Amino acid sequence: MLAEHVLAAFRFALGEDRVFADGGTCALYASDETPKSVLPDAVLFPASHDDVVALMRIAHAHGVAITPRGAGSGNVGGALPAPGSVVVSFECMRRVLEFIPGDRLVVVEPGVVTEDIDRLARSAGLFYPPDPGSGAYSRIGGNLAMNAAGPRAVKYGVTRDWVLGLVAVTGSGETVRTGCRTTKGVTGLDLTRLLVGSEGTLALITEATLKLAPVPDTVATLRLCFASPRAALDAVGRVMQQPVLPSALEFMDARAIDAIRPTGAADDLAPGTRALLMVEADGAHEDVPRQIDALQAALAGEGLLEMRSGFERADIVRLWAARKSLSHAVKKIAPLKINEDVVVPVSRLADFVDFVDATAQSQHLPIVSFGHAGNGNLHVNLMVHPDDADEMARARAALDALMARVLALGGTLSGEHGIGTEKRRFVPMEIDAPTLEIMRAIKRVFDPRGLLNPGKLFPD
Amino acid sequence: MLAEHVLAAFRFALGEDRVFADGGTCALYASDETPKSVLPDAVLFPASHDDVVALMRIAHAHGVAITPRGAGSGNVGGALPAPGSVVVSFECMRRVLEFIPGDRLVVVEPGVVTEDIDRLARSAGLFYPPDPGSGAYSRIGGNLAMNAAGPRAVKYGVTRDWVLGLVAVTGSGETVRTGCRTTKGVTGLDLTRLLVGSEGTLALITEATLKLAPVPDTVATLRLCFASPRAALDAVGRVMQQPVLPSALEFMDARAIDAIRPTGAADDLAPGTRALLMVEADGAHEDVPRQIDALQAALAGEGLLEMRSGFERADIVRLWAARKSLSHAVKKIAPLKINEDVVVPVSRLADFVDFVDATAQSQHLPIVSFGHAGNGNLHVNLMVHPDDADEMARARAALDALMARVLALGGTLSGEHGIGTEKRRFVPMEIDAPTLEIMRAIKRVFDPRGLLNPGKLFPD
Numbered sequence: 001m002l003a004e005h006v007l008a009a010f011r012f013a014l015g016e017d018r019v020f021a022d023g024g025t026c027a028l029y030a031s032d033e034t035p036k037s038v039l040p041d042a043v044l045f046p047a048s049h050d051d052v053v054a055l056m057r058i059a060h061a062h063g064v065a066i067t068p069r070g071a072g073s074g075n076v077g078g079a080l081p082a083p084g085s086v087v088v089s090f091e092c093m094r095r096v097l098e099f100i101p102g103d104r105l106v107v108v109e110p111g112v113v114t115e116d117i118d119r120l121a122r123s124a125g126l127f128y129p130p131d132p133g134s135g136a137y138s139r140i141g142g143n144l145a146m147n148a149a150g151p152r153a154v155k156y157g158v159t160r161d162w163v164l165g166l167v168a169v170t171g172s173g174e175t176v177r178t179g180c181r182t183t184k185g186v187t188g189l190d191l192t193r194l195l196v197g198s199e200g201t202l203a204l205i206t207e208a209t210l211k212l213a214p215v216p217d218t219v220a221t222l223r224l225c226f227a228s229p230r231a232a233l234d235a236v237g238r239v240m241q242q243p244v245l246p247s248a249l250e251f252m253d254a255r256a257i258d259a260i261r262p263t264g265a266a267d268d269l270a271p272g273t274r275a276l277l278m279v280e281a282d283g284a285h286e287d288v289p290r291q292i293d294a295l296q297a298a299l300a301g302e303g304l305l306e307m308r309s310g311f312e313r314a315d316i317v318r319l320w321a322a323r324k325s326l327s328h329a330v331k332k333i334a335p336l337k338i339n340e341d342v343v344v345p346v347s348r349l350a351d352f353v354d355f356v357d358a359t360a361q362s363q364h365l366p367i368v369s370f371g372h373a374g375n376g377n378l379h380v381n382l383m384v385h386p387d388d389a390d391e392m393a394r395a396r397a398a399l400d401a402l403m404a405r406v407l408a409l410g411g412t413l414s415g416e417h418g419i420g421t422e423k424r425r426f427v428p429m430e431i432d433a434p435t436l437e438i439m440r441a442i443k444r445v446f447d448p449r450g451l452l453n454p455g456k457l458f459p460d
Numbered sequence: 461m462l463a464e465h466v467l468a469a470f471r472f473a474l475g476e477d478r479v480f481a482d483g484g485t486c487a488l489y490a491s492d493e494t495p496k497s498v499l500p501d502a503v504l505f506p507a508s509h510d511d512v513v514a515l516m517r518i519a520h521a522h523g524v525a526i527t528p529r530g531a532g533s534g535n536v537g538g539a540l541p542a543p544g545s546v547v548v549s550f551e552c553m554r555r556v557l558e559f560i561p562g563d564r565l566v567v568v569e570p571g572v573v574t575e576d577i578d579r580l581a582r583s584a585g586l587f588y589p590p591d592p593g594s595g596a597y598s599r600i601g602g603n604l605a606m607n608a609a610g611p612r613a614v615k616y617g618v619t620r621d622w623v624l625g626l627v628a629v630t631g632s633g634e635t636v637r638t639g640c641r642t643t644k645g646v647t648g649l650d651l652t653r654l655l656v657g658s659e660g661t662l663a664l665i666t667e668a669t670l671k672l673a674p675v676p677d678t679v680a681t682l683r684l685c686f687a688s689p690r691a692a693l694d695a696v697g698r699v700m701q702q703p704v705l706p707s708a709l710e711f712m713d714a715r716a717i718d719a720i721r722p723t724g725a726a727d728d729l730a731p732g733t734r735a736l737l738m739v740e741a742d743g744a745h746e747d748v749p750r751q752i753d754a755l756q757a758a759l760a761g762e763g764l765l766e767m768r769s770g771f772e773r774a775d776i777v778r779l780w781a782a783r784k785s786l787s788h789a790v791k792k793i794a795p796l797k798i799n800e801d802v803v804v805p806v807s808r809l810a811d812f813v814d815f816v817d818a819t820a821q822s823q824h825l826p827i828v829s830f831g832h833a834g835n836g837n838l839h840v841n842l843m844v845h846p847d848d849a850d851e852m853a854r855a856r857a858a859l860d861a862l863m864a865r866v867l868a869l870g871g872t873l874s875g876e877h878g879i880g881t882e883k884r885r886f887v888p889m890e891i892d893a894p895t896l897e898i899m900r901a902i903k904r905v906f907d908p909r910g911l912l913n914p915g916k917l918f919p920d
């Protein structure tokens with residue numbers, strides 16, 4: 001339990017109304033999207049960079065662990081409070097500090113909602129490309145911590161690719177200023193990209209300078225029904241070997257389609273559909289039809305049952321209906337979704353999906369797969385009943401087998417969700433001991449007392 | 461001087477034919493493109509990752525400083541031997557270890573020539589986008605160390621954006637394996653991008669997994685003559701505020717044009733030309749004419765004297781003649797070129813070029829400016845006589861003023877050349893003390909004895 005004099009120090013530094021230690025508030029900040037819950041000792045709501053410096057100095061002086069938090073929309077436990085820690089919520093730091101369309105940049109505090117940045121950018125003919133599924137409510141600070149991404153990553157890259165510079169507070173309360181405001185810059189070590197994706201273990205980001213892109217004139221969508229996952233993923237391979245980069249290249253496997261059948265969202269799919277691809281192209285009005293032609297040519301092949309295109313908003317929404325209904329439908333299969341987020345080289349996707357199917361059969365588990373196929377990024381969801389010990393043991397065995405196969409295929413454990421608390425045990429399978437030791441030593445540089453988001457990212 | 465038993469240890473580990481300590485070899489490796497020269501104590505030519513581990517362990521055990529070297533084509537002293545150091549040349553590590561067009565990746569050793577990677581990629585319809593001016597002879601290891609870039613960066617980004625993973629050897633001889641083989645991956649801290657641009661101060665890169673892109677069908681070029689630098693740079697600003705990204709957007713100022721007049725390369729410029737822009741568009745055959753139309757529309761404006769376009773190879777070469785003749789022509793102005801590589805936000809470029817002109821006048825110095833205007837990256841060349849003490853003092857004063865102005869405008873010291881030995885004194889103007897201390901501490905993590913490229917990147 002947090003000592004009363006430490007709580008008093010936080011109150012003195014931040015103000016009474018920014019420090020909560022009551023059971024109700026602590027309960028509200030006890031969990032993220034993982035099915036776990038740990039009560040923090042208190043919740044702090046800093047309003048400025050200076051507040052963050054002040055609270056971190058107090059935490060450092062008294063050895064108080066800090067769990068930084070955006071919207072709590074992560075699903076790997078990144079914002080799950082470490083036992084005995086104080087949550088630092090960035091909700092109140094939501095100012096846009098600068099917006100300079102002429103230099104295609106915006107400077108924001110970490111509590112700004114991701115889609116609000118995009119909306120602001122669009123007011124000046126620009127956009128913010130990273131589009132995590134949680135973008136309507138996730139905070140940019142959480143996106144930065146986890147290096148969030150979404151469907152547009154296949155064309156536009158991930159959060160890390162859109163960050164020019166950061167201001168952050170280390171575990172000892174020092175301010176670091178990284179990067180620059182220009183699209184090129186090689187002065188000093190690249191701390192900016194080191195902090196992005198470090199899951200709050202190195203420093204608390206208090207300000208981010210983000211790069212923006214000109215908004216494309218228009219978007220068009222293709223929805224393709226295939227007779228098998230392999231046929232669909234072979235088509236993905238063909239798309240990624242020609243020059244037109246789609247702005248989304250999403251895959252749903254047979255179980256995902258089965259999951260949405262009760263909702264009616266699969267009614268307009270071609271009979272016999274066992275895999276679905278959603279493909280988008282964006283760009284200038286004049287270019288998009290030609291891009292769509294090129295993508296259609298690459299996508300056509302054995303096992304393609306039907307291809308529909310949409311160029312108008314209403315048609316596009318209709319085509320996406322099957323994919324958009326998935327998240328909700330999957331939850332009906334079983335009470336608990338163990339949500340993996342693996343990546344394999346695009347050329348190995350079909351082999352990996354076969355392996356997932358074989359594992360689902362051998363372990364008698366429903367496994368629903370879908371994801372960002374153009375990046376080789378597959379969300380593999382094991383649907384289980386947490387009170388069924390035998391099923392949970394099979395799920396664990398299945399996970400171990402899946403992760404081993406991912407790595408054997410030259411893949412990586414996580415494409416966009418991160419490691420958090422949930423995937424730490426797999427990390428040593430991917431990162432060897434000397435490299436992990438370098439990462440731990442860098443952690444000690446930023447956070448000598450080990451106070452920042454303990455129990456995340458690094459394996460025990 | 462290197463102790464005989466250390467030399468013997470290197471010879472035993474690498475073989476006699478990979479260790480040279482004779483005056484002739486040492487003289488060949490005493491300099492890079494800076495006008496300086498420091499004799500190393502020996503030159504090592506490792507042939508494999510294991511050789512690099514072996515030599516680094518010996519260096520670590522005996523406290524021998526290492527100066528890593530690609531082609532020595534850098535111009536900030538990055539490969540200039542530290543006094544009493546041993547040069548490690550990666551020339552003999554030039555194997556392509558893997559080339560997988562289906563996954564758009566190539567795995568190379570550091571000694572592969574940059575353009576050879578591009579050539580290999582093109583054999584399969586792909587290309588390697590970073591295009592430093594030295595690409596015909598620079599080694600990819602040097603590009604990685606300095607985070608090299610070139611004209612295409614305005615559309616395609618810099619070296620760092622095309623690296624998926626690395627194998628490297630730390631200052632204590634440990635092997636680190638960073639990153640992944642896929643276009644997404646968030647497992648662990650991002651050591652890959654930390655090592656890129658670290659100028660050989662953290663680890664010796666022995667293997668790099670590089671991302672490739674589909675090669676565009678075609679390229680077209682515009683050459684634009686303007687009545688003033690400000691008119692040209694205003695046009696740059698307009699280009700960067702519309703959606704069509706050019707694949708090059710290069711600027712030459714009035715003094716650069718004056719410099720090429722004696723060569724005849726300026727003969728076909730419009731009368732009264734005081735600034736030149738070179739603009740390229742690349743993409744699909746069908747798209748490029750429309751892109752050129754859009755770029756022309758954005759470029760047109762006050763002060764534009766003439767705009768010529770080229771769609772065929774011969775025309776394109778003719779249009780680039782003025783720009784390509786520049787490097788050679790500039791050298792005739794004075795014996796020494798002090799080559800700065802600053803970046804300012806695109807919206808401040810015209811102000812900065814005005815300041816450069818004012819500085820050139822007040823310090824009575826010829827200053828030739830040209831560069832990658834779409835990134836705000838300007839090569840500012842102070843042409844001086846090194847034996848003229850008064851001129852050198854004025855050059856130093858001019859440099860100090862220029863750097864201060866760059867930073868005041870929100871810019872950065874170097875866009876692509878790096879810091880090396882030559883710009884270290886300016887670093888504390890851009891990076892504050894606590895952030896520099898974090899960088900130094902990270903350096904100690906990788907290189908506890910401070911043996912890797914001492915005297916580079918970090919200020920004293």
